[in-house]
Amino acid sequence: MNILLASTSTLYGGNYLEYLAEELVKLYQGIDEILFIPFARPSGISLDDYTLKVAGYFSKINIKVKGLHEFKDKVEAINSAKAYFTGGGNTFLLVKTLHDENLMTVLKTNLENGKPYLGTSAGSNIGGLNMQTTNDMPIVIPSNFNCMGLVPFNINAHYLDPNPELQHNGETRETRILEFLTQNEIKVVGLREGNWIRRIGDRITVEGLHNTRIFENGKEPYEVKTGSAL
Amino acid sequence: MNILLASTSTLYGGNYLEYLAEELVKLYQGIDEILFIPFARPSGISLDDYTLKVAGYFSKINIKVKGLHEFKDKVEAINSAKAYFTGGGNTFLLVKTLHDENLMTVLKTNLENGKPYLGTSAGSNIGGLNMQTTNDMPIVIPSNFNCMGLVPFNINAHYLDPNPELQHNGETRETRILEFLTQNEIKVVGLREGNWIRRIGDRITVEGLHNTRIFENGKEPYEVKTGSAL
Numbered sequence A, B: 001m002n003i004l005l006a007s008t009s010t011l012y013g014g015n016y017l018e019y020l021a022e023e024l025v026k027l028y029q030g031i032d033e034i035l036f037i038p039f040a041r042p043s044g045i046s047l048d049d050y051t052l053k054v055a056g057y058f059s060k061i062n063i064k065v066k067g068l069h070e071f072k073d074k075v076e077a078i079n080s081a082k083a084y085f086t087g088g089g090n091t092f093l094l095v096k097t098l099h100d101e102n103l104m105t106v107l108k109t110n111l112e113n114g115k116p117y118l119g120t121s122a123g124s125n126i127g128g129l130n131m132q133t134t135n136d137m138p139i140v141i142p143s144n145f146n147c148m149g150l151v152p153f154n155i156n157a158h159y160l161d162p163n164p165e166l167q168h169n170g171e172t173r174e175t176r177i178l179e180f181l182t183q184n185e186i187k188v189v190g191l192r193e194g195n196w197i198r199r200i201g202d203r204i205t206v207e208g209l210h211n212t213r214i215f216e217n218g219k220e221p222y223e224v225k226t227g228s229a230l
Helices: A016-026 A047-059 A074-080 A090-102 A104-112 A175-181 B018-027 B047-059 B074-079 B093-101 B103-113 B173-183
Strands: A002-006 A031-036 A065-068 A083-087 A118-119 A154-159 A190-192 A194-199 A203-206 A210-216 A222-224 B002-004 B033-038 B064-067 B084-086 B119-120 B152-158 B188-192 B193-200 B203-208 B212-215 B222-224
Touching: A002 A016, A002 B152, A016 A194, A047 A065, A074 A104, A090 A104, A118 B222, A154 B047, A175 A190, A175 A210, A190 A194, A190 A203, A203 B212, B002 B018, B018 B119, B033 B047, B047 B064, B047 B203, B074 B103, B084 B103, B093 B103, B103 B203, B173 B188, B173 B212, B188 B193, B188 B203
Parallel strands: A002 A118, A031 A065, A031 A083, A083 A118, A154 A190, B002 B119, B033 B064, B033 B084, B084 B119, B152 B188
Antiparallel strands: A002 A194, A190 A210, A194 A203, A210 A222, B002 B193, B188 B212, B193 B203, B212 B222
16 A cells, blocks of 8 residues: 555645645655545535645646546546545545445555555545544534544544643543543544654554654553654 | 523633532522433543532532433433433533433423423533534444434534634634534534523523624624523
8 A cells, every 4th residue: 555644734834735745746656647535625615626726736746636526437537546635624524425425445445456545634534444533523424434444543633732721621632532442442543733644565654743642442642753653 | 491501511720510500509499409411421431420520519509419320211210300410521422322222302301391401511512403513523423413402503512712823724613613504504503611501481592701603504603792692
């Protein structure tokens, strides 16, 4: 496999996908066109507008972009594509659409055959075992919460450390993930913004600017250094 | 109906339920025992420990507390109770448990008959039409996302204003609720911490320390003053 699952598309003060530019050149080496999966629709953006935004970035590195929604036969479109990118937005909407149209397993099969895949945020969540560690609001209800399992754990994108100055009593991200572990035996990788998971063949590493926080049943949460194998 | 749905149980720097003390005396007038619904289990606390914590508070105002989990026949326990309190925690876990045990409609029927009800956080979310505007993580999957509809809208508890200083690209609460409105035609009431909804008979008002932010299809989000009827 050749997979990159990033916490976010955009760093604070940066431009869309900019911080990943070097990685994307390596991921998509020899590829001149990718299939974009726009169904997460951040802020309710239209599928066309979202695809245009992504095409705008990729034109700078000489890669053409087609939106999956443009195809009548989406299964065929996935099977014919050379590489993929799934953008962020609402994970419930993304997973519902992929399951309703029977696309989740088709995509997984193509990725297991070695075609390159980039996910950001919701697009990274679907690389985990299931979507039950999303931060998103359940604005729609998927028929099934299972994801592709490109990595043998769940992902929490946009992982956010507790802010001791915040005068707010909503649960911290860590509390939410620990609640997940009371109900599930699945390892959770908390990906801070600026971090990503890279899978090349069977080797899975955490990469990027920060340490990565890992949550497992029966252990205190712990940190691993960037570059570590998982 | 005689309902109080609070954004949070505890204000920053305060003690459990303390800021609601005056309201609770009015809500539970003439009541010496309440049934506590502990299934949301914040931070995975046990049902017994959660009930003890709640009983500790209510003993100060001379009200006894029984936990719903202590009863073999929970339907009968709800039907026999004089008044109720559902505490916060994980809304998915709360809603799943209530539906799995066929308790949601039993509770609703009792509340429609005028028995007093207090909800905080997840316990307030279940007073809305459905739980699809929760902030919680989907750590379990309910069979059904519908709630009691004690008010003709959805609630977003712990509503949090965008923080312009936050160097984090996760979605703001407002963005999440606006995404919900792209998929649903349901009014959403954003309850800041320190605010609550009060329903007495047919009159529904927003109460507490702050303005309340309302989200409706086809309108800009707007603010209503404390004390306003909804």
